[in-house]
Amino acid sequence: DVATFADRPVDALSGGQRQRCWIAMVLAQETDLLLLDEPTTFLDLKVQVDLLELLVSLAHTQGRTLLVVLHDLNLAAAYADRLVMMKAGRILHDGPPETVFTADNLKQVFDLDAQVIREPLAGRPVCVPVKRTVAETASFTSSAATT
Template sequence: MKRADVLKAKNVFSGYEKKIIVDGIDIEIPKNKISVIIGANACGKSTLLKTLARLIQPTSGEIVLDDKKISEIPPKQLAKVLGLLPQSPVVPEGITVGDLVGRGRFPYQTFFKGMGKKDYEAIDEALDIMGISDLANRCMDELSGGQRQRVWIAMALAQQTDILLLDEPTTYLDITYQIEILDLLTDLKKKRGTTIVMVLHDINLSARYADYIFAVYQGKLVSQGKPNEIITESLIKKVFDLDCFVMKDPVSDSPFIVPKGRHHINFDNRSFQAV
């Protein structure tokens, strides 16, 4: 199967029951890049991601993959191209780490064919990438929140899709592991050419790791582009209602947000100096 081309949302409205959350969004996901969707709580970020993954049916508009409506693509065929890690996945009772990661190979199974060599190799690779090979025989119930998150990401990696959608993949992780996970996803993009779309709450990590950012406000796409092009004090004020300074990250040269707070400091030099 050829690699997936471009995932698009065309004038998409979606939500839950009669409530519209995503309000007429048009986006085209950059291929082989890391894109991050940012916005305040309840602005529609996760709903947009679920709509892109076909978990939510648009009220109107359409999601298109390779110029074909994803609603017309058979589920197993779509699952070989597009994977999703939701925000709060449910852990099957009593399942081991290896068995859960193995579920990422479901799209490649048939009624007459069980797990083969390629499946086990994909599972082992995913466990190794996430640094959890030693946990393969452990029960998920025994793991910490951070360890569980690594297992879920490993399951998504085992699926070996061209496009990977991740809803807050650094949830439950301390800052060291957040950086490690984002570094691993960056390596995945570089080595496999995987197109990655994430929802992240941390604006500074978003600006550092994203090739492209989509800013959402009250269900509408209000800005999109490279972090250095769109992350401004006025955008952060509009999207998050936060007064801030935008400076230069001394490590990545990406924008770095410093909230002013009530008693803010006036910075004359708008860049950090390494110490």
């Protein structure tokens, strides 16, 4: 849905509109392998979901291989066939979301305290961060200021 931007100068487009145009240009090349680094940046949630559903469809119906870097953990777990968790340039976990996306792995890789639950329709894992107490937040803020 980027044809409506055709008559507008690039500098008149919003960040999300530009991102959609870049993705459209990549898709128009019809390569068998797509490497996408944060393709959902600047996009509203609905557009993020539409894009990821399009990418999954391309992978599954046209046999395209996609390597997508996402920092939105829940989107990654919801749409990936395979997750790779890296830390300091090393692969620590690799496999289907159901086995890789765990509270222990999120803590190890991202130092994130979270619960992982299953969304009710497809059963995909979802990360729910554990809220820190006021004391933990104050400790975190003061230690972050000294680093």
